[in-house]
Amino acid sequence: MPLKKLETLVHFLGLRPDRRAKQIIAVLFDCSAAMLALWVAASLPANHVVWPDLRNIGLYALSPLIFLPIFVRYGLYRAVFRYSGAATIKTLLVALGLHLLLFVPLMLLSWSYVGLTHPRTAAFIYAILFPALVVLSRFTVRFALTSSNRRAPVKLMIYGAGQAGIQTADALERSLVYRVVGFLDDDPRKVGQVINNRRVYDMADLDSLVNLQALDEILIAMPSLARRKQLSLLAELKQWPIKARILPSMDDLTSGLVTFSNTRKVNSIDLLSRAPIVPEHGLMKAAVEGRTLLVTGAAGTIGSEICRQALEFRPSRLVLVDHSEFGLYQIAAELTELAGSRQIDLVIKPVLGSVRHYKRMRSIIAEARPHTIFHAAAYKHVPLVEQHPSEGLDANAFGTLNVARAAIELQVPSFVLVSTDKAVYPHSIMGASKRLAEMVVQALADDPAPQFDGNIEIIRKSTHLSIVRFGNVLDSSGSVIPLFRQQIASGKAVTITHPDVTRYFMTIAEASQLVIQSSVMTSGGDIFVLKMGDPVRIQDLARRMIELSGNTIRDEKNPGGDVAIEYIGLRRGEKLHEELFHGPDVSGTEHSHILSTREPFPRWADLSIDMQTLAVHLGRDDVDAIRAELTRLVGYRSLPDRSLAGERAGPPERPDSPRTPPFQAILRQRETGAD
Structure with missing residues (x-):
């Protein structure tokens, strides 16, 4: 049969x-x-x-x-x-x-x-x-x-007639899926040669090869080629209707198992429109070496990376605080293994606890006696926090107050709040709660002896409190990058809220290094921001990801492309453009790519009363009162849901004019001394 x-x-x-x-x-x-x-x-x-x-x-x-x-x-x-x-x-x-x-x-x-x-x-x-x-x-x-399962083989040309290209061609020769037509190379000494019955062509021949050979794909098999040159080559190949991919590394080649499923996943660094910012070794060492560090939200994207970056500079102790049992176990196990492989002698202590509980935080900090607290715990997902405003306000604003208060009372030398550019002129509950958290830190930093809960005891504050304000962090849990990567891999349309939406971007490593370095640059109350270059259009980011993954964009010009882009509309609380500062008062720091700003804030004596009022609304889960109070305190302005699923879905809005000078304009003013 x-x-x-x-x-x-x-x-x-x-x-x-x-x-x-x-x-x-x-x-x-x-x-x-x-x-x-x-x-x-x-x-x-x-x-x-x-x-x-x-x-x-x-x-x-x-x-x-x-x-x-x-x-x-x-x-x-x-x-x-x-x-x-x-x-x-x-x-x-x-x-x-x-x-x-x-x-x-x-x-x-x-x-x-x-x-x-x-x-x-x-x-x-x-x-x-x-x-x-x-x-x-x-x-x-x-x-x-x-x-x-046999199909017509994919006709492939390999760019690079060196050792990597030849090994790749030999490996693909055994495949029933691909047929290597030949090589491409820009070395005139190799052009015209025949290597294992495959001719080496010049890039000038590619136009005719695409038509005569019905070429399907090009594989760039030059792992030693500089990243900038690889990306430039990919951009050059876009003029032909063929796929282009970059081979991973020589280790993958020598394994003899090279297939397109092994080609390099799009690296988040490739998506930056600038070179990655290198940390100052002296600042990192001064902030970490021999010290006890406590990180809240240690199981999250930023918190865990702060721990990894800090570990390289040999702290004496890392105290990891998080409310996620599984996440805490994972990061503790990873750091223990990493320390062992690096032969770094330090104590790693995972501690379960929520920043929403002041007494628990005070107990943890009292036992740990840290030199620096990096407060990264927060709810950051804009749509989710918009749906659960009480939870977001409690964790982000009151959680910050709990940790900062305990740090001041226990005389912790340094406290750093991880904030976001969504705190600037906030249009979402998440952004408003983070701006309120910033104001709490600013007010406490300015008050030499802050009082809490009517306590008449005067505490002479010795804690230096500062803030780090992020743009969007590439490849973080809330970033669009993992979503785009998943959509591209499954062949689904890449979903974007609006064709004009822009964001500032930084890598996870840059974000974590900024947090660590800022802890030794502050005199108290500073807000630190990384020079992130120009904001990036999310549409351009999506197109670049599609192309870097070896796919083509499906649109009216190319109906036969691989991946389409779909616009779904802005959701409630989402802005077209983010801003980094409330005003132009920006100064430089010891690091050439880190800026510092001081922004208006209320006195702690006044803000503490407002926090008590908010706490009452929070206890009653009175969302309308919470929104009204946030509007009064931080200028929160709610935006309607403009997604296709929203009640007031409609045509995309054009970008509003920024209320403060653009980031690059501020930099130019500071560098030239212009007003």
Whole structure:
């Protein structure tokens, strides 16, 4: 019965052809092959059909009793037929040889004893026929499975006729999916050469090659090529309707397992429109070496990266605080392994706790006695916090107050709040709660002896409090990058809120290094911001990700492209453009790429009363009162839902004029001294 019909029958009967079922089928086939080989071996020399009877039935049973244990011992029924190769066939022949060595002498004795004619000839026929049937079955199944999924091969050219390109071509030669047409190279000494029957062409020939060869893809196989040159080459190849991908590393090449599924995942650094910012080694060392550091939100994207970056500069102790049990376990295990591999001697202490509980935070900080607290715990997802404003305000604003208060009362030398550019002229509850958190830190930093909850005890503050304000962090849990990557990988449309929406971007490493360095640059109350270059249009970011992943954009100009871009509208609380400062009062710092600003804030004596009022609204879960109070305190202005699923969905809005000078204009004013 043909393999396809057999599979259809199995499915029709309600059986799943899982691995166990396939193994049983293979055993039954081998037993049938042995029966057939014995019957033919007995009948051919006698010139008539010799049916099994009482004299020789034992021999028919003996054959499987011998070969089945051998086949199982050699793992022949664990082998995947689809991928059976030379090694599998070699193992199969060894097992068959061992079976024949044991069975054929018994076969000769048995058939000579019962008087069968020509027992030696019969034994010879069996020794040829049974192995042939077993080997042929494996090849038949492999051919059927591979041919059923075979398509026209992808015509591929490899850019780079060096060692990496040649090894890649040799590896792909064994693939049924790709056919290497030739090489491309910009080295005139290589152009025109023939390497393993593949010609080396110049880039000038590509136009004709695309048309004549019906070329499908180009693989850039030059891992040593500078990243900027690789990206420039990808941009140059965009003028042709073909895919282009970048090979990962030489390690992947030498493994001999190079396929397009192994090509490099789009690196977040590739998406920056600027060079990554390098930290000042002296600042990092001064902030970390030999010190006890406490990180809240240690299981989150930023908190965990702060821990990784700090570990490299050998702190004496890392105290990891988070309310996620599993996340805390994961980061503690990772850091312990990392410290061991680096031979760094430090104490790593994971502590379960929520920043929403002041007494718990005070207890943790009192026991840890840290030199610096990096407060990264927060709810950051704009739409979710918009749906749960009480939760967001409690965690972001009151959580910050709880940790900062405990730090001041326990005389912790340094406290750093991780904030966001969404706190500037906030249009969302998340942004408003973070702006309120900033104001709390600013007010406490300015007050030499802040009072809490009407406590008449005067605390002479020795804690330096500062703030770090981020743009969007590439590849963080709330970033669009993981979403875009998932959508591109699955072939779905990449969803963007608005064609004009822009954001400032920084890498996870840059964000974490900024936090650490700022802890030794502050005199108290500073807001630190990284020079992130110009804001990036999310549409451009999506297009670049699609192209860097080796796909083409599907639109009106290219209806046959791989991935489309779909606009879904701005959701409630989302702005077209983010701003980094409330005003132009910006100054430089010890790091050439880190800026500092001071912004207006209320006195702690006044703000503490407002916080108490908010706490009452929070206790009642009075969302309308919370929104009204945030509007009064931080200038919160709610934006309606303009997504396609929103009640007031409509045409996209044009960008508003920024209320403060653009980031680059502020930098130019500061550098030239202009007003």
